[in-house]
Amino acid sequence: MITQVSDSLYTQLVKTYEGNLPTSEPHSLDEIRRQAFDRFKSQGFPTVKREDWKYTNVQPLVGRGYAFEAEPAALDEATIEAAAIPGLDAYRVVLVDGIYRADLSTAKDVPGLSVMPITEAFERLCFAKYFSEYADKTDNPFVALNTALFTQGLFIEVGKNQQLDKPIHIIHVAVTDRPLFTQVRNLYVMSTFAEAEIIESFVTQTGADHNLNNVVSELVVRENAKLQHYYLQLGSAQSHYLTHTEIYQEKHSLYNHYNCTFPGATFVRNNINVRLGDSEVESHLYGVTLTAENQFVDNHTIVDHLKPHCESYEWYKNITQDTSTAVFNGKIFVRQDAQKTNAFQQNNNMLIGEKSAVYTKPQLEIFADDVKCSHGCTIGQFDNEALFYLRARGISEAQARVLLVHAFAFDVTSRFANTTVRAYVEHLVEKGLKVG
Amino acid sequence: MSTKDDELLRELALEEYKYGFTTDIEMDIAPKGLTEDTVRLISAKKNEPEWLLEWRLKALRHFFKMEMPAWQNFEHPEVDFQDISYYAAPKAKPKLNSLDEVDPELLSTFEKLGIPLDEQKVLAGVVAVDAVFDSVSVKTTFREKLKEQGVIFCSFGEAVQEHPELVKQYLGTVVPQTDNIYAALNSAVFSDGSFVYIPKGVRCPMELSTYFRINAENTGQFERTLIIADEGAYVSYLEGCTAPMRDENQLHAAVVELVALKDAEIKYSTVQNWYPGDKDGKGGIYNFVTKRGLCKGDNSKISWTQVETGSAITWKYPGVILKGDHSVGEFYSVALTRNRQLADTGTKMVHLGKNTRSKIVSKGISAGVSHNSYRGLVKIGPGAENARNFTQCDSLLIGDRCGAHTFPYIESRNKTATLEHEATTSKIGEDQLFYLTQRGIDPEKAVGLIVNGYAKEVLNQLPMEFAVEAQKLLAISLEGSVG
Numbered sequence: 001m002i003t004q005v006s007d008s009l010y011t012q013l014v015k016t017y018e019g020n021l022p023t024s025e026p027h028s029l030d031e032i033r034r035q036a037f038d039r040f041k042s043q044g045f046p047t048v049k050r051e052d053w054k055y056t057n058v059q060p061l062v063g064r065g066y067a068f069e070a071e072p073a074a075l076d077e078a079t080i081e082a083a084a085i086p087g088l089d090a091y092r093v094v095l096v097d098g099i100y101r102a103d104l105s106t107a108k109d110v111p112g113l114s115v116m117p118i119t120e121a122f123e124r125l126c127f128a129k130y131f132s133e134y135a136d137k138t139d140n141p142f143v144a145l146n147t148a149l150f151t152q153g154l155f156i157e158v159g160k161n162q163q164l165d166k167p168i169h170i171i172h173v174a175v176t177d178r179p180l181f182t183q184v185r186n187l188y189v190m191s192t193f194a195e196a197e198i199i200e201s202f203v204t205q206t207g208a209d210h211n212l213n214n215v216v217s218e219l220v221v222r223e224n225a226k227l228q229h230y231y232l233q234l235g236s237a238q239s240h241y242l243t244h245t246e247i248y249q250e251k252h253s254l255y256n257h258y259n260c261t262f263p264g265a266t267f268v269r270n271n272i273n274v275r276l277g278d279s280e281v282e283s284h285l286y287g288v289t290l291t292a293e294n295q296f297v298d299n300h301t302i303v304d305h306l307k308p309h310c311e312s313y314e315w316y317k318n319i320t321q322d323t324s325t326a327v328f329n330g331k332i333f334v335r336q337d338a339q340k341t342n343a344f345q346q347n348n349n350m351l352i353g354e355k356s357a358v359y360t361k362p363q364l365e366i367f368a369d370d371v372k373c374s375h376g377c378t379i380g381q382f383d384n385e386a387l388f389y390l391r392a393r394g395i396s397e398a399q400a401r402v403l404l405v406h407a408f409a410f411d412v413t414s415r416f417a418n419t420t421v422r423a424y425v426e427h428l429v430e431k432g433l434k435v436g
Numbered sequence: 437m438s439t440k441d442d443e444l445l446r447e448l449a450l451e452e453y454k455y456g457f458t459t460d461i462e463m464d465i466a467p468k469g470l471t472e473d474t475v476r477l478i479s480a481k482k483n484e485p486e487w488l489l490e491w492r493l494k495a496l497r498h499f500f501k502m503e504m505p506a507w508q509n510f511e512h513p514e515v516d517f518q519d520i521s522y523y524a525a526p527k528a529k530p531k532l533n534s535l536d537e538v539d540p541e542l543l544s545t546f547e548k549l550g551i552p553l554d555e556q557k558v559l560a561g562v563v564a565v566d567a568v569f570d571s572v573s574v575k576t577t578f579r580e581k582l583k584e585q586g587v588i589f590c591s592f593g594e595a596v597q598e599h600p601e602l603v604k605q606y607l608g609t610v611v612p613q614t615d616n617i618y619a620a621l622n623s624a625v626f627s628d629g630s631f632v633y634i635p636k637g638v639r640c641p642m643e644l645s646t647y648f649r650i651n652a653e654n655t656g657q658f659e660r661t662l663i664i665a666d667e668g669a670y671v672s673y674l675e676g677c678t679a680p681m682r683d684e685n686q687l688h689a690a691v692v693e694l695v696a697l698k699d700a701e702i703k704y705s706t707v708q709n710w711y712p713g714d715k716d717g718k719g720g721i722y723n724f725v726t727k728r729g730l731c732k733g734d735n736s737k738i739s740w741t742q743v744e745t746g747s748a749i750t751w752k753y754p755g756v757i758l759k760g761d762h763s764v765g766e767f768y769s770v771a772l773t774r775n776r777q778l779a780d781t782g783t784k785m786v787h788l789g790k791n792t793r794s795k796i797v798s799k800g801i802s803a804g805v806s807h808n809s810y811r812g813l814v815k816i817g818p819g820a821e822n823a824r825n826f827t828q829c830d831s832l833l834i835g836d837r838c839g840a841h842t843f844p845y846i847e848s849r850n851k852t853a854t855l856e857h858e859a860t861t862s863k864i865g866e867d868q869l870f871y872l873t874q875r876g877i878d879p880e881k882a883v884g885l886i887v888n889g890y891a892k893e894v895l896n897q898l899p900m901e902f903a904v905e906a907q908k909l910l911a912i913s914l915e916g917s918v919g
Contacts (some may be wrong), residue, residue: 051507335767336836349848357819357849362857364842377857379816379848395842 003163010044010076016068017148026122032132043141048110055359056269056298059409061240066181070097073198078098079205080104083171088420090169090199094293097176098152098184112162118185119351124191130220130396140271142242146183146216153185158194167197167418174239179210186217190225197228199421204236215243221253222392228417230258235265244271251278257285258416259299262433263292273302278308287316288414288425290432304340314345317412320356321434328360336367345375352381356401368414401435437711441807444470466770469518472496482593487601495613495623502617509809509841510749510778511686513722520687522625522658588633589644592660595631602633606664608728610693620728622658625689631660634669643899645674661692665700667733672703674902680751685748690725698733700759705898707906710746717776717783720748727754732764738781741768743906745913748777753811758792764794766896773806774912775798782812798829799891809841814855816848831861832890832891883912
């Protein structure tokens with residue numbers, strides 16, 4: 001039954017692709033799209049038989065009908081206000097159902113910073129150079145689908161030697177009033193010696209219909225550039241996300257990713273792949289996931305050491321409540337050339353919900369010998385002795401639990417470069433926690 | 437430095453496989469190919485009852501329907517199942533009553549292997565041995581003494597004849613025919629193996645041991661081991677394997693099933709030294725084995741210890757299903773690969789009962805251009821209150837062309853369960869080497885020392901006789917690996 005329906009979505013997609021090939025695009029893009037669509041057609045939607053989707057069943061998601069084009073729906077100013085991070089002064093960029101809204105964005109006329117819809121960036125030199133260069137090398141069928149069908153998204157370029165004075169806050173709002181399947185494509189390029197902070201919030205407007213967002217972002221961090229990148233997943237139950245973030249780092253660059261998911265969005269699958277493409281590169285991936293009710297959150301990360309003398313550090317924390325499920329899959333590759341690599345990965349889980357589940361797979365694949373790689377993984381719950389200790393000191397049980405979760409998340413939150421974002425995340429963790 | 441490395445690596449590659457002799461014995465070999473008739477032939481040769489033949493045929497039908505999996509971390513070699521002979525046995529002779537009647541060629545083979553088949557030697561070693569030569573169990577020592585205690589230790593074929601009710605009750609209950617393609621194949625064509633039954637409350641007075649040897653060309657070895665420890669029983673079982681050097685690959689697809697009832701304990705140790713192929717990866721054994729234990733009763737315990745140095749490809753995951761409350765599963769493994777060897781091995785711990793505990797210690801060592809993977813599953817079912825798991829898997833890399841990989845699957849569906857997993861990958865510390873060489877120990881010995889220390893936690897789990905052999909095996913395999 002399900003196969004039948006998803007087949008129909010599949011057929012619908014095929015028709016859409018064949019029906020509206022935009023003609024104003026450069027010829028090379030047409031070719032990329034065609035190849036991508038062939039890849040998607042040959043793979044179809046992934047099933048749980050595929051190793052990467054073992055715990056993640058997308059069939060119910062793709063087994064229903066969607067519109068593919070966003071129609072202008074009434075955006076409530078309050079939604080944007082609610083998504084603002086208290087106390088954070090930032091350049092704001094708003095994407096409504098994936099479409100860039102110039103009228104709501106404030107990242108304009110900033111020296112050294114270009115922000116525009118991706119459809120206007122086709123002629124840029126770095127678009128030609130980097131677009132689909134990295135993400136499409138993976139075998140994620142949703143990337144192929146996105147490449148073939150995207151009509152919206154964001155392009156950001158931070159110019160050479162530019163150090164942005166304020167972070168860029170991108171707010172992705174789901175507003176749609178009918179079931180919608182969006183294909184959002186982003187490309188962020190950090191030029192040499194550039195420094196920036198990008199914070200992305202994913203929110204849903206109250207009253208929005210069922211939406212499935214396939215967001216593919218490609219990031220290039222060029223020589224000596226530094227980028228701090230935050231994901232704050234704050235969508236509500238109608239929203240479903242498939243995100244694929246592909247980062248390519250050049251020599252002496254630094255990339256930090258902070259991936260935070262809170263109770264709300266029913267289905268979240270994040271693929272975060274970092275390729276350390278040259279020597280002396282540093283990457284940090286941090287994650288804190290708090291889930292509730294029947295949420296399903298899956299974080300798949302790849303840290304790919306291609307060259308010697310690089311360092312990577314990854315730490316993911318999951319807290320599952322109610323009947324929610326958290327999946328973590330962390331892969332570290334150390335290629336044959338990548339001698340003198342230091343790679344660390346840790347995943348800690350607090351399984352609190354009576355019927356919640358945690359599936360984790362910390363994976364190392366090492367082809368070089370002069371390396372130091374380690375990973376650790378734990379699954380546990382509230383420590384009764386710690387709870388007793390706190391309660392014996394007159395702290396209520398509810399408060400004690402909040403404190404313990406706070407402490408659990410601290411390893412990760414304390415690494416946040418931006419203290420305002422950190423305070424905001426800590427507040428959201430506390431808010432999302434059901435205690436007592 | 438690097439020239440020395442190269443030299444030593446070359447030496448290492450040439451380190452000979454000392455068990456690579458063949459034995460000329462008149463063999464009874466079934467024609468190549470696999471059909472229902474093959475299965476009928478095997479069954480008839482073994483004079484098996486009708487139900488077992490049916491059971492085999494059912495497995496064969498499953499086998500024909502199954503597809504080769506693709507998830508493993510090596511390229512699965514093309515195995516032509518029709519190009520293998522599924523039965524090879526020393527020419528049928530009247531039933532043997534004493535060792536004198538065993539073919540002297542065979543005895544000398546076992547002597548070369550260092551198996552104390554000779555009863556006197558056995559007395560010295562206090563080990564009861566069942567030797568499986570190609571597909572047939574040749575000789576089981578110490579039968580009488582074990583019988584006094586009610587312990588049944590015999591070849592699988594005999595067990596089918598003499599204790600059909602036990603075989604029928606437990607066969608296939610831990611590893612179902614449909615478990616995987618090689619388990620299905622084994623279920624259809626298994627020819628012999630060992631059978632152990634320890635009655636209620638008996639502590640088996642000696643270590644039980646089986647030696648497996650593939651001798652004939654173009655045959656696969658498909659033995660089946662079934663060990664049952666009744667309530668309160670204890671047994672320690674050892675398994676060793678060797679094969680002659682041949683240019684073509686040979687298939688070894690065994691199934692081992694362990695059943696521990698209430699308060700019972702089974703300790704299963706393996707020293708696997710099948711022929712690994714030559715330095716270019718030519719020949720060698722494909723060791724595709726399904727091993728699983730079931731802690732059926734409360735307070736039962738199953739412990740796997742393995743030292744894997746042989747085989748061109750090792751692909752196995754000895755696991756424990758912790759069904760009984762308070763049951764314990766353990767897995768200790770050292771896997772050493774060199775030249776072009778491939779290993780994808782690890783364990784499965786499935787926690788179903790309350791207060792179940794499991795511990796996994798896996799040490800991988802890769803040298804040359806080999807690849808060594810740890811793949812493990814720890815699964816906590818919703819009913820496994822207070823389940824506890826600890827996993828440690830370390831990898832040691834020797835040389836810059838080899839690979840070490842870790843694929844742990846950790847799944848928890850119970851909020852009272854506590855799981856820990858840690859893994860490290862590194863090479864032999866230069867400071868450690870320096871420390872030892874500075875004290876006059878040559879680099880080769882120093883590496884041996886370090887590796888033995890690294891693997892000690894696992895080697896300590898082996899029974900005495902095996903621990904010594906395993907240590908030697910590691911040292912031989914490592915000779916000249918680092919300068």
